[in-house]
Amino acid sequence: MSQIKGKDTKPEILIRKFLFSKGFRYRLYDKKLPGKPDIVLTKYKIVIFVHGCFWHGHKNCKYFVIPKTRTDWWLKKIERNKQLDCDNFQVLQELGWKVLTIFECELKKNIRDKTLNELITEIY
Ligand SMILES: [Zn+2]
Numbered sequence: 001m002s003q004i005k006g007k008d009t010k011p012e013i014l015i016r017k018f019l020f021s022k023g024f025r026y027r028l029y030d031k032k033l034p035g036k037p038d039i040v041l042t043k044y045k046i047v048i049f050v051h052g053c054f055w056h057g058h059k060n061c062k063y064f065v066i067p068k069t070r071t072d073w074w075l076k077k078i079e080r081n082k083q084l085d086c087d088n089f090q091v092l093q094e095l096g097w098k099v100l101t102i103f104e105c106e107l108k109k110n111i112r113d114k115t116l117n118e119l120i121t122e123i124y
Pocket of ligand 1: 053058061062063064103104105106
């Protein structure tokens with residue numbers, strides 16, 4: 001948990017492989033867009049963020065557990081991440097992008113297929 005946003009994390013690779021297998025082509029970590037979206041589907045004007053449940057404070061999620069030590073510090077940090085996400089989404093939407101977010105826990109084995117199928121529905 002030493003970094004906020006890792007590159008090539010497992011959940012991202014999973015989604016990329018899935019999209020690729022369905023014939024979608026994408027760009028990664030587009031620096032020109034706010035928040036550097038993990039996956040950019042230019043053709044569909046869609047950006048996808050793959051979020052860790054902890055760092056992005058996934059609401060009502062069992063993987064989002066605030067540490068018992070330095071609790072205030074963590075809360076502040078995560079609140080700030082959430083605010084940044086929110087700001088980025090807003091700007092992206094103003095630029096005409098559709099923003100999709102997938103949380104790590106939504107890619108756990110038992111619900112992965114459901115999540116990925118829903119993703120496809122969102123894209124079309
Ligand atoms: Zn979660």
